[in-house]
Amino acid sequence: MKKIILTGGGSAGHVTPNLALVPKLKQLGYDIEYIGTRNGIEKKIIKSANIKYFSISSGKLRRYFDIKNFTDPLKVLKGVFQAFFIMKKEKPNIVFSKGGFVSVPVVIAAHLSKIPVVAHESDITPGLANRLSAPYCTKICVTFPESLNKIKDKKGILTGTPIRKEILDGSKIIGRRICNFKEDKPILLIVGGSLGSKFINDIVRESLNVLLKAYNIVHICGKGNLDKTLENRKGYIQFEYVNEEMPHLMNAADIVISRAGANAIFELLALKKPNLLIPLSRKSSRGDQILNAASFEKSGYSMVLGEESLNSKLLVEKVDELYKNRNNYINNMKVSNIGNGVDRIVDIIKKYSIQ
Incomplete structure (x- = not known):
């Protein structure tokens, strides 16, 4: 059985799209686990879905000056080490990231563990977490066609967004x-x-x-x-x-x-x-x-x-x-031709999962 680790948090918008993928992933035989923060909204949502959950440390990523900007990088670094040990123990075949500040240490840890990462960006312009994670990702799924020219190294692929059944x-x-x-x-x-x-x-x-x-x-x-x-x-x-x-x-x-x-x-x-x-x-x-x-x-x-x-x-x-x-x-x-992105995203996850 293949295993996938999902990550994303900070708001429900970084969590519920992950849940949209779960039925299809289970149908394909994936064992599903999740990495999030100890007190984030993602913990309650994921646990209610009966998915195995791991907590890690993660600092908030800010675009403005705050004294915590000097201490939060240490929390991110701690989170990388925690996620790295989770990767070594759980041995996932792939990681799927939906963004949010908790995803950055998880994506970096997966890269260090030589585990492929597929990320998803919902908005037209990539968020800060996905911009920081991009160098460590294998592919980045996007929702809007306008987003493709904002993703470097030909990693972008248009999938639409996953919608919960x-x-x-x-x-x-x-x-x-x-x-x-x-x-x-x-x-x-x-x-x-x-x-x-x-x-x-x-x-x-x-x-x-x-x-x-x-x-x-x-x-x-x-x-x-x-x-x-x-x-x-x-x-x-x-x-x-x-x-x-x-x-x-x-x-x-x-x-x-x-x-x-x-x-x-x-x-x-x-x-x-x-x-x-x-x-x-x-x-x-x-x-x-x-x-x-x-x-x-x-x-x-x-x-x-x-x-x-x-x-x-x-x-x-x-x-x-x-x-x-x-x-x-x-x-x-x-008459819109924009459909549910679940099948396209899962196809990419299948393609890049290591054997």
């Missing part, structure tokens, strides 16, 4: 049952990313009185971001984070407000859900979500609003416009 198999009926809405109004789903978005949460709650006149609202607001004063608000339900319920809530939604992380927007595309994207601004990110959103807007899959210009009045106007024109967006998504 569960997302595609959700039930609209179960989703509506979970929400238990009393009125039969269109459902607006709001997702601020796996860690939540205070900006989106605040502006949505400012707009609730108007939005609730026309829509039932499902609000996934992130850990610690529940508003207890809204718990019994008619037509409004809020969650910190959802896992098993998410496919059903996605299928029940008529329109969606979302950040513009690649995993989220490709799931919306696969489900043909009209969406309003509010990408993270350049003040709080490297601008990858802005590029992702621009690509989807150009293709006619999404409506886009920048944080800088957004207020509650404009949000309501754009949500109404999105719902009014929802069939145009659905039709554009129906």
Whole structure:
């Protein structure tokens, strides 16, 4: 039996695509293990999937000055040694990396152990972790065609992004049952990313009185971001984070407000859900979500609003416009030739797994 070690962490966007590969890898007979951090979101998600999990040390990779920038490289170095010993003990045939700061020591350790590494980059421009890992990777799968010219040494290969089968198999009926809405109004789903978005949460709650006149609202607001004063608000339900319920809530939604992380927007595309994207601004990110959103807007899959210009009045106007024109967006998504990347990525993993 072949063995694969998966890695990636820091946010659900660096974890859930790994899970999308698991059923196919198991079908092919791979023994699957995971390396992540001790306290990261990946540990809870992976353990709930009953996958063997190893914890290593990892410093956060920052693009800004912080005193921890002087100490975190030591944590990364410690993580390399820990991952190296895991490689020697577990003897995987290949490593698959989804990025995030924990992946860097794992990829380096695999390279030192002469184990091939296949990585995946979701966004148009590679993230810092994948840029640091690239020299040690065998192949780097990308989601957007625009990404290929940003990958050196002809390592890039266009695969699309892996989409969880569960997302595609959700039930609209179960989703509506979970929400238990009393009125039969269109459902607006709001997702601020796996860690939540205070900006989106605040502006949505400012707009609730108007939005609730026309829509039932499902609000996934992130850990610690529940508003207890809204718990019994008619037509409004809020969650910190959802896992098993998410496919059903996605299928029940008529329109969606979302950040513009690649995993989220490709799931919306696969489900043909009209969406309003509010990408993270350049003040709080490297601008990858802005590029992702621009690509989807150009293709006619999404409506886009920048944080800088957004207020509650404009949000309501754009949500109404999105719902009014929802069939145009659905039709554009129906003719998209972008598919689920699971099969293509697994084919590459098979090709480069050592015997």
